Amino acid sequence: MYRKIVCEKLSTNFRECTRIMTAPLPKVRTSRRTRRAPCEQSHHVLGCSPQALNSGSILVKNEWCGINASDINFTNGKYMPGVKPPFDCGFEAMGKVAKVGENVTKLKEGDSVVYTSFGAFSEYQEIDARAAVSLPKIMPEALPLFVSGLTASIALEQVGEIKKDEIVLVTAAAGGTGSFAVQLAKQAGCHVIGTCSSDEKVEALKALGCDRPVNYKKEDLFQVLRSEYSDGVNVVYESVGASFFDIALNNLAKKGWSQEGGEKKPSTPITAKLLGKSASIRGFFLNDYTREWKPHMAKLLQMTQEGKLKSLVDQQACKQFNGLESIPDAIEYMYEGKNIGKVLVKL
Structure with missing residues (x-):
């Protein structure tokens, strides 16, 4: 048996809408005629006999999982309208191969892998072997490249269409x-403004090359943008929402764009503001760009190996959060703005 986190009702309160459940570990197929038990979906396996491991799959014993803002968007149904609980939670994990399907040739038991898949908040997970990236050893710093790295890379290139010498604002x-x-x-040759919530984070952003870190608890972001960037910003990577979204929208340069993130209605209709600047708001959802995953991951891995890209991991979180029981605490820690870099939980 193994344990996993399952969402039982739609809510933004991760702690209240989820619980830890147990399920039987899958068995390796003994012949090509072996078929899965009738209860194929992972959130339906309770009380069923063990499923057979798909011939092209591997079973991973997870050692680390990543925390994302999307975890709450997923449990409240925002990312998958119409989804009905129960369903498994989590998006990314890293661990060692525990079992190998009969047609898997490039991986073996004991290999270290990292992957992204629904249901990663689990002690074990079956995944398609083709979705796993092999690692020489368990490397927590490689885990953020999947959801966080791919999201930033694809969004900036495909949606933001950033160009050299543009001014880019990144919130959070x-x-x-x-x-x-x-x-x-x-790396693309842009001038970068970054918002954060503490002086410690300001120093961290400077170390990453950020040209103008803004501690919004000490400085007024709107006034900083109006006084120092009077012509506006070309691209806004916006992932906070509320007032940050409005500030970003109001400070867009002509033909600029902002990633959608806010709910608050500005006094002037958004359409009028966009029309007056020939600007646009563009949404981004990683799962809509699966064809871009492989080339962008290859680029990110190469940049990391060459020392051109730093995978920023919150070291305090790594020490503080252990086991599935700590995942709600880790999510709250991130939403309270305490983290510097990616929040990981050791399983």
């Missing part, structure tokens, strides 16, 4: 995804 810049966005925008 010291977080897991924001820290990648800052570095990638700098």
